[in-house]
Every structure is written in structure tokens, then in C-alpha cells.
Amino acid sequence: MSAINFDTPINREGTWAEKYDARQALFGRADVQPLWVADMDFATPDFVLDAMRERLAHPVLGYTQVPLSVAEVVCDWQKSQHGWLTYADDIVWLGGVVSGLYLSVQAFTEPTDGVMVFTPVYPPFMKAVTDCNRQLVRVPLVNDGIRYQLDFDAIETAIGEYKVKLLLLSNPHNPSGRVWTQAELTQLASLCLRHGVTVVSDEVWSDILLNQSMKHVPFAHLSPEVAAQTITLNAPSKTFNLAAMHTAYAIISNPILRVAFVQRQAKTRASEASLLGLHALQAAYSDDGKRWLADLLNYLRLNLALARSQLDNTAIGLMIPDASYLLWLNCSQSFQTQAELVQWCVHDRGLGMSSGTHFGEEGKGFMRLNMAIPQTALRQALTVLTEK
Numbered sequence: 001m002s003a004i005n006f007d008t009p010i011n012r013e014g015t016w017a018e019k020y021d022a023r024q025a026l027f028g029r030a031d032v033q034p035l036w037v038a039d040m041d042f043a044t045p046d047f048v049l050d051a052m053r054e055r056l057a058h059p060v061l062g063y064t065q066v067p068l069s070v071a072e073v074v075c076d077w078q079k080s081q082h083g084w085l086t087y088a089d090d091i092v093w094l095g096g097v098v099s100g101l102y103l104s105v106q107a108f109t110e111p112t113d114g115v116m117v118f119t120p121v122y123p124p125f126m127k128a129v130t131d132c133n134r135q136l137v138r139v140p141l142v143n144d145g146i147r148y149q150l151d152f153d154a155i156e157t158a159i160g161e162y163k164v165k166l167l168l169l170s171n172p173h174n175p176s177g178r179v180w181t182q183a184e185l186t187q188l189a190s191l192c193l194r195h196g197v198t199v200v201s202d203e204v205w206s207d208i209l210l211n212q213s214m215k216h217v218p219f220a221h222l223s224p225e226v227a228a229q230t231i232t233l234n235a236p237s238k239t240f241n242l243a244a245m246h247t248a249y250a251i252i253s254n255p256i257l258r259v260a261f262v263q264r265q266a267k268t269r270a271s272e273a274s275l276l277g278l279h280a281l282q283a284a285y286s287d288d289g290k291r292w293l294a295d296l297l298n299y300l301r302l303n304l305a306l307a308r309s310q311l312d313n314t315a316i317g318l319m320i321p322d323a324s325y326l327l328w329l330n331c332s333q334s335f336q337t338q339a340e341l342v343q344w345c346v347h348d349r350g351l352g353m354s355s356g357t358h359f360g361e362e363g364k365g366f367m368r369l370n371m372a373i374p375q376t377a378l379r380q381a382l383t384v385l386t387e388k
Ligand SMILES: Cc1ncc(COP(=O)(O)O)c(C=O)c1O
Pocket: 038, 095, 096, 097, 098, 099, 122, 170, 174, 202, 204, 205, 235, 237, 243, 248
């Protein structure tokens, strides 16, 4: 039994929640069960809300100068969560992880340079490249029937062929929830070092580790040489359900990269972390936060077990996530086209999931289901999904 009550449904209607309010625009009907945007239908922990309320007790909300002590809180969190030693001076505050992707593309590449992504992948990885008019180099992940694998030969060929200067890595991987192992990341890093490819490692899912036999490896933690070529992006937004607070950070130990990144941020006037978000982060990255996270992970592991048992022996294949609360569902057995699959899920069954092809053409035949919802709601969605 979980110590915290994640079971009681919370009505998010009328709270300007994208997952609910954008359903009509996205799915063509407002009554689908919302299983798409990657936020949780669970309450942000009380001690985090209290920290924001406490700051609101002071009535002046002017511009913010972030004290170094908040960056130290991030360093403590990275050390205790992942055994990674980082320095407060290396932290750059951001209004979102996606801003960090865009800034990196702009700061570290020229328009003729290739920027590599491993598809399928979270759509802004591709948009950041095309929006900034860089050359998008997609290297498909290989589905071995159980999970995705990195195709090192294809990666090396692409680096040489398309003048790749930057890699955007989803670590752990959205949409599949794959945690990349130390051995895989080491092999990838050695390719990147050999070819002078800078790496942006988006680690926003790193705290949501479901598979207890695995460990998240921060890419920059592999070696000092790798750290010197890495921009790490992270935030408390996924872990503590704080996306609306627009508070994220980059960790960049190489001062040359850090200065270039900060200069680009200044030039684009990209948004910075928010005052309330910083107070939330400080409260979340704490011993209370660790205890709450342990309860959340227990609950999500039970949800995953439920999904595995309900999808067992059905035509839908679940790619079991090591991390995240995303279920990447292979529905290709029953549908010829993505349009038919989406029509069936959304219109016939009323399930508002993300279409796999949003993550690249390799996502054809897949749907992504967000399982950070009460168990009764998940059971209902899975029942509807698997009913004949
Ligand atoms: C891999 C990944 N990066 C970034 C984000 C969003 O980050 P932010 O809202 O801080 O821009 C998400 C949200 O789903 C994500 O899955």
C-alpha cells in the first residue's frame, strides 16, 4: 500500500490543463479519456505547494536573482539520486527543458551542420532542429522485438555522412522508457568524442526509474572528457508534476560551452526559471521529496504491473519501460495504417493517446499511453483498449 493517496481522482476540468482542455482541438472531441500529455493526474506534493504558498505570503513578485544555494540543491539531488558530482557554478537556469534543446542547437551548430536524433523520439527533439534551420539527421532505433537498441554502425555512418556536430539524446528515452546502460552510453560517447560531436543529454525522466535492476547513468558522468562535451538538461517537472512552473536547468561543466549557451540565451531572451518554480524545486529536491518519490515509484510500478497483466495475451504489444510513466504500445498487428489505428483508439474507443507517428515515422503502428493516473482510470482505459 502506498503511503500517499494516488488513488483518489482529482478533477482537473476548468484548471486550464492542456491534457484536458486541448482535447477538442487535438482529437476532434472533448470527451476522450486524456492519456496523452506527459504530466500526472496526481497532486503535486503538499510540501512543494507549501513552499510556493510561503513565498506568496510576501506580496512583492518582482524580477528574480537566483541565489547559488538553489543551484547547490540541484547538485545535492544529482549526487544523491545518481551519484553524480556537479558544481553549482555549472548550472544555468531555464524556463523549460525544450528551451535548452533549442538554445543548444543555436549555440553549438551552424545552419549547414547536422543534428542527430534517434527516432522515434519526443517530437520537440526534431522540431528544435528544423525550427532552427539545421539539418535533421534521424537515425532509427532498432526494435529487437522487446526493446529499442542503438544502431552504432548507422550512427557512425550518419555522423560522417551528414557533418553531425550535435546529438540530442533522450536519456532515459521518451517514448519507450528505455534506460540506456553504462556500456551503451560509453560506446556512444566514444563515437561522439572521436568525431567531435557535442551531446545534449535530456535527463528529465531520470528520476522516474521503474526497473529496479537498472540505473540511470548521467551521460556527463561517464568521464571528464565526456562531461567536457556534454550539456545535461533536467527539471523537477516530471518527477513532482511541476510543468506549469516553468523551471528547468542545464548542467554544463565546460566553461566554453557554458558561456556560448548563456550568450545565446541572452540574445534570444529565452525565458528563465520562475520564482515560484525555484521555490518548488528547492522544496522538492529534499528528503521529503525522496520519500514522496519512493511512494510515487511504488504506485507507478503497480500501474505498470496492471498494464502488463491486462495486455498479456492480447494483440497489443507493450514495450516495457525501464523509466518514465509512458507506455509505448505496439498495435501494428491489428491495423494497416496509422489513420485506422488512431480512428479506432480515439473515435471508436474514446482513448486520447498520443499517435506513434508524432515521434517519427518509426512510431507507425504505435500509440503512447500516459499511465500516471489513478489505477481505476488505468484499468478502465486498458479494458476499453483490449475489449473485442
Ligand atoms: C524528453 C522530454 N524532454 C522535455 C520535456 C518537456 O520539458 P519542458 O516542459 O521543461 O520544456 C518532455 C515532456 O514530456 C520530455 O518528455
